[in-house]
Amino acid sequence: MRVAVTGIGMVTAVGRDAASSWAAIRAGRSGVRDITRFDTTGMKARVAACVDYPEDASGTPLVAPERLRRMGEAAIAEALAQAGLSGPFPGPLCFGLPPVEIEWPQRLALGAPDHAGMIAAGAGIASHYQDFLLGGVATWLAERFETQGVPQAVTTACASGASAIQLAIEAIRRGEADCAIAGGAEASLQPEAFIRFGLLQALSGRNEPPEAVSRPFTKSRDGFVMGDGAGALVLESEAHARARGATILGYILGVGEAADTFHRTRSSPDGHAIVAAMERALADAGLTPRDVGYINAHGTSTPENDKMETLAAKLVFGAEAAPPISSTKSMIGHTLSAAGAIEAGVCLLALRDQFLPPTINQDDPDPEIGMDTVPVGRPHGFRAALSNSFGFGGQNVCVVVGAA
Amino acid sequence: MTPVMVTGVGLISSHGEGRGVHTPLLAGGAAPVLARAKDAPCDIHPTPELPLDRFIPRREMRQMEPWQRIGVHAAGIAIEEAGLKPQVARMDVTVAAGGGERDAALDAAILAAKPGPAGVHKMLLEGLRPTLFLAQLPNLLAGSISITHGVAGSSRTLMGEEVAGAEAARVAARRVAAGTSPLALTGAAMTSDRPELLLLYGFGGALHQGPWAPLPERQGMVLGSVAAFLTLEPEGANPAPLARLTAIETSQGRPEGRVARLRALLGRMGAAPDMIISTASGAPAATADELAALPRAPDLFTADLFGHSAEAAFPAGLALATYAIAEGRARRVLVTGCGQWRGEAAAVLEAI
Numbered sequence: 001m002r003v004a005v006t007g008i009g010m011v012t013a014v015g016r017d018a019a020s021s022w023a024a025i026r027a028g029r030s031g032v033r034d035i036t037r038f039d040t041t042g043m044k045a046r047v048a049a050c051v052d053y054p055e056d057a058s059g060t061p062l063v064a065p066e067r068l069r070r071m072g073e074a075a076i077a078e079a080l081a082q083a084g085l086s087g088p089f090p091g092p093l094c095f096g097l098p099p100v101e102i103e104w105p106q107r108l109a110l111g112a113p114d115h116a117g118m119i120a121a122g123a124g125i126a127s128h129y130q131d132f133l134l135g136g137v138a139t140w141l142a143e144r145f146e147t148q149g150v151p152q153a154v155t156t157a158c159a160s161g162a163s164a165i166q167l168a169i170e171a172i173r174r175g176e177a178d179c180a181i182a183g184g185a186e187a188s189l190q191p192e193a194f195i196r197f198g199l200l201q202a203l204s205g206r207n208e209p210p211e212a213v214s215r216p217f218t219k220s221r222d223g224f225v226m227g228d229g230a231g232a233l234v235l236e237s238e239a240h241a242r243a244r245g246a247t248i249l250g251y252i253l254g255v256g257e258a259a260d261t262f263h264r265t266r267s268s269p270d271g272h273a274i275v276a277a278m279e280r281a282l283a284d285a286g287l288t289p290r291d292v293g294y295i296n297a298h299g300t301s302t303p304e305n306d307k308m309e310t311l312a313a314k315l316v317f318g319a320e321a322a323p324p325i326s327s328t329k330s331m332i333g334h335t336l337s338a339a340g341a342i343e344a345g346v347c348l349l350a351l352r353d354q355f356l357p358p359t360i361n362q363d364d365p366d367p368e369i370g371m372d373t374v375p376v377g378r379p380h381g382f383r384a385a386l387s388n389s390f391g392f393g394g395q396n397v398c399v400v401v402g403a404a
Numbered sequence: 405m406t407p408v409m410v411t412g413v414g415l416i417s418s419h420g421e422g423r424g425v426h427t428p429l430l431a432g433g434a435a436p437v438l439a440r441a442k443d444a445p446c447d448i449h450p451t452p453e454l455p456l457d458r459f460i461p462r463r464e465m466r467q468m469e470p471w472q473r474i475g476v477h478a479a480g481i482a483i484e485e486a487g488l489k490p491q492v493a494r495m496d497v498t499v500a501a502g503g504g505e506r507d508a509a510l511d512a513a514i515l516a517a518k519p520g521p522a523g524v525h526k527m528l529l530e531g532l533r534p535t536l537f538l539a540q541l542p543n544l545l546a547g548s549i550s551i552t553h554g555v556a557g558s559s560r561t562l563m564g565e566e567v568a569g570a571e572a573a574r575v576a577a578r579r580v581a582a583g584t585s586p587l588a589l590t591g592a593a594m595t596s597d598r599p600e601l602l603l604l605y606g607f608g609g610a611l612h613q614g615p616w617a618p619l620p621e622r623q624g625m626v627l628g629s630v631a632a633f634l635t636l637e638p639e640g641a642n643p644a645p646l647a648r649l650t651a652i653e654t655s656q657g658r659p660e661g662r663v664a665r666l667r668a669l670l671g672r673m674g675a676a677p678d679m680i681i682s683t684a685s686g687a688p689a690a691t692a693d694e695l696a697a698l699p700r701a702p703d704l705f706t707a708d709l710f711g712h713s714a715e716a717a718f719p720a721g722l723a724l725a726t727y728a729i730a731e732g733r734a735r736r737v738l739v740t741g742c743g744q745w746r747g748e749a750a751a752v753l754e755a756i
Contacts, residue, residue: 039522042529099503099542099563101600104524113516115443115599122603129607134502135564139746143658150571150656150747153563155543163560174582195528196537259550259559264467264538392538393547395559
């Protein structure tokens, strides 16, 4: 059974919907800029691919769950409108989301000098409860769109959006549902989470100029750039989509995953887990490597990821035969829990337009990469694309996307 | 659909670890193991002393906080008991998790100093241990299980409090039944004496503060440290299965429909059980709704035995039900649960 995509929604630092995001990505426009919603004094990284709202200028930025709700709602609403669906959604919500917890402004606003006082002062604040429960955002989105069953708030770190697509297509293939909303949202660009990523030495400290900081596959890449964003896909069994006369935008042909047992933040030195994830995705799709005409890379712009990912891609596809690979994170940053969903959407739009989105900032290519990283977007004839997502914790998920 | 068998159980509670410790509790009436929370006028069921070095090498121990350690330990017990150590490379893991422990000392220092935003950032920049972040990420329980035990199939983590624990087990069971997962590990872990959890669940207004009393007389939640993991395999794959997981269903919606939704789930559970285990949290409205939907009073409340453990509560109910069947105390056990805020679940386990 093929799983069709009938709606695509997206919120990124370069556009508040899929059309404007894709237009900017095609054109190679960066959404990375100086962070203004909080004070970055003393922080090594000071830029990000921000999706700001009016409240962020006030000095009291939105809490992460509110930003997640707004971006998630916009992406899902866009996807549903494109799919021609309104009213209660007749399937589940599978959504990649980051963990949330009460943030420092809210903690300090409780006015207590210690934990005991804070716990006492916080008792019964229902709005905080619904904001900061780990299932709170997914539940809000599920109730907003009246989806069926338990909303799955999926977290496999940077692979969450891809895992959400996987859980959704599995439910459709098992016959539990005819359709599902799959996607993800990310809003970890708040001081404590940003500081934690910085302490892991994961973020670029380059900062100047912002649009040149995310530079996957280059010699001078030195870390990722965090991004806000959300992506959503309406997925249906092909039969269901055809029966209701929906326009099919493309297909999720297969998904593969493999857990790495080597290290929390690094791939096995031989890349076997990410090789296995790519191979399993191709096998699940019933495709051979030569059927894939484009790879949308995990491509975080960290020295480790880009080296291991391209090493693994060359093992799977052959060093000479590997298709073009680009990292749209060079423009929209690393949207972590949303990345797998946004980037699957990018692959669908690339297939629709038969156009490869670029990896920008390729002015000092790393000779070790040895692949076509698409420095400038260009037309390209292809029928299938591979979208890679590799998470901290060794959770690797690859999605094969097919043209309509 | 292939029948799904429970072939291994790892259960940790304030009473200790494993089948031998927990089997006597099935008779009911056991005294709870209680302690006072460090930072709130609440009882909690504390984390027991465990021989954690049995499964977790020292270098890995340093990468984890207590919730991950007890979860990884419980997963190890389940894998070992099922005889699955040689097969971990093809094992799929589906975990339910919330966030991990924070740096309580650093938080306390910031609360005491009451700095402005720049001061908070400075204290975080100077005080946070880099490795703590990874110990806090929900998906790193599954990640630590993969690294410690070599589990190398698929790895998924669901967030969402109580119903996430049931949904993780449901997804794992469905994949085994459909033949898309040869071997599944599912479960969750939570530690109880944590200021960030007492704060979060306290926001909901349903933490019990008076002297301990059993459910349903008590109105409110008493948190407990629990880790519960089960291995699931298709019938015939394991020579010594413990119980058959006959049915598992979940649902969610607004609280006003909770009784009707849980009744609908119960209607899909088949014949009457000879034992009912409720994983009710103790949160008043959800607990009352769960009891209203049940055909009779439960035989056991996991919250009485272990305290309430959010994501781990439903897996702990499944673990206890498996013990009840494996020990010959019951032939057909119904496990139920309503989340403190949202979500309902029911499962039936049967003797083989």
